[in-house]
Amino acid sequence: MAQPARPAAKPRPKTKELPEHLKAYRHVWVFVELEHGRVHPVSWELMTEGRRLADALSVELAGVVLGPPGDGTDQAVAEAFHYGADRVHLVEDPLLAHYRTDPYAKALTDVVNAHKPEILLLGASTLGRDLAGAVATTLATGLTADCTELAIDPDSRALAATRPTFGGSLLCTIMTQAARPQMATVRPRVMAMGAPDRSRTGPVVRDRLDMTEEAIATKVLDFIPDADTNQAQLAYADIVVAGGLGLQKPENMRLVVELAEVLGAEYGGSRPLVQKGWITADRQIGQTGKTIRPRLYIAAGISGAIQHRVGCEGADRILAINSDPNAPIFDFAHHGIVGDALEILPALTAAVRQRRAVTRMAG
Numbered sequence: 001m002a003q004p005a006r007p008a009a010k011p012r013p014k015t016k017e018l019p020e021h022l023k024a025y026r027h028v029w030v031f032v033e034l035e036h037g038r039v040h041p042v043s044w045e046l047m048t049e050g051r052r053l054a055d056a057l058s059v060e061l062a063g064v065v066l067g068p069p070g071d072g073t074d075q076a077v078a079e080a081f082h083y084g085a086d087r088v089h090l091v092e093d094p095l096l097a098h099y100r101t102d103p104y105a106k107a108l109t110d111v112v113n114a115h116k117p118e119i120l121l122l123g124a125s126t127l128g129r130d131l132a133g134a135v136a137t138t139l140a141t142g143l144t145a146d147c148t149e150l151a152i153d154p155d156s157r158a159l160a161a162t163r164p165t166f167g168g169s170l171l172c173t174i175m176t177q178a179a180r181p182q183m184a185t186v187r188p189r190v191m192a193m194g195a196p197d198r199s200r201t202g203p204v205v206r207d208r209l210d211m212t213e214e215a216i217a218t219k220v221l222d223f224i225p226d227a228d229t230n231q232a233q234l235a236y237a238d239i240v241v242a243g244g245l246g247l248q249k250p251e252n253m254r255l256v257v258e259l260a261e262v263l264g265a266e267y268g269g270s271r272p273l274v275q276k277g278w279i280t281a282d283r284q285i286g287q288t289g290k291t292i293r294p295r296l297y298i299a300a301g302i303s304g305a306i307q308h309r310v311g312c313e314g315a316d317r318i319l320a321i322n323s324d325p326n327a328p329i330f331d332f333a334h335h336g337i338v339g340d341a342l343e344i345l346p347a348l349t350a351a352v353r354q355r356r357a358v359t360r361m362a363g
């Protein structure tokens with residue numbers, strides 16, 4: 001005889017209490033992403049955000065710099081203070097000249113274990129994503145990737161890290177309640193970067209990399225920058241012009257590129273344009289593409305789906321061109337033109353060209 005169905009076991013209540021040994025973890029840390037002497041700007045965006053979180057918790061903000069001895073590393077340390085750090089943890093070693101997961105993960109894990117920060121933020125760049133995953137796994141702690149918002153939960157003092165889920169149709173807030181540090185990555189341009197204060201300075205705490213070259217499986221024989229990839233500087237462009245399926249044919253993408261050229265702007269598009277091969281993947285704007293924060297964003301023939309919106313709503317000004325007056329993009333655009341993008345784009349290009357010519361003649 002079939003057994004009657006039994007009710008599912010009650011879920012065990014989750015404790016909000018932090019285990020005693022983790023209560024010593026304090027302060028907010030930002031990993032300063034330094035590669036070949038240059039700091040990725042996402043680090044300073046996170047430093048600005050980290051300052052806000054540290055102030056909310058009444059703790060210190062620290063930057064972690066890993067790199068080879070030299071000017072680039074010294075400069076990164078100085079700038080960390082300019083962008084808001086109260087102290088900098090520094091591991092300087094020739095083995096850190098090129099990014100390799102093993103020595104970087106070892107260095108960062110050891111500094112965390114030695115100084116015990118409660119929050120550790122990294123950029124969701126190629127390097128940051130690799131490093132964050134490796135370090136979170138070694139430390140057996142929680143990592144929330146690609147966050148769009150960070151806050152402090154007033155009851156538990158936990159980091160409330162919000163990120164899109166279910167294909168961007170929902171936002172979920174994740175808290176790491178029983179492990180430390182609480183780790184999160186944030187994509188470039190999601191957070192605003194504060195102005196640097198060049199007069200700020202502070203203490204540098206030096207740690208050693210406890211590793212030899214023999215222990216590292218990956219060897220860097222040479223570094224050859226790839227001239228073809230990531231040519232589009234969308235994330236940090238002042239003006240971006242983008243097209244969507246409303247352009248109707250791949251050859252009409254030319255209208256977007258021409259307007260971008262006369263404006264000295266970058267061009268991009270919605271995801272379907274990448275899928276159709278009209279533009280390259282590094283020009284996709286949105287949740288699974290680039291997040292942009294230009295002064296002006298011109299979106300032509302783009303409906304404004306949530307997955308596109310999250311990548312562009314940080315723009316100071318959004319001008320939408322769409323033939324449908326009810327298109328969702330008009331809900332968040334600052335300026336709208338209801339009409340045919342195939343007519344409006346060339347008209348805008350001609351108007352900008354004419355204005356440039358008049359200015360040149362007058363000058």
Ligand SMILES: Cc1cc2nc3c(=O)[nH]c(=O)nc-3n(C[C@H](O)[C@H](O)[C@H](O)COP(=O)(O)OP(=O)(O)OC[C@H]3O[C@@H](n4cnc5c(N)ncnc54)[C@H](O)[C@@H]3O)c2cc1C
Nearest residue numbers: 244245246270271286287288289301302303308323324341
């Ligand atoms: C997991 C997931 C991740 C995603 N990530 C992204 C992402 O990163 N970026 C992204 O963009 N999308 C992303 N998408 C896809 C997203 O949901 C939308 O399907 C996509 O943004 C729609 O692209 P579109 O606006 O170009 O096309 P459509 O939605 O088809 O909109 C075309 C628009 O053009 C207008 N139009 C038509 N003809 C003209 C004309 N002649 N002149 C002016 N306007 C005209 C129409 O009124 C319409 O509003 C993702 C989807 C999923 C499920």
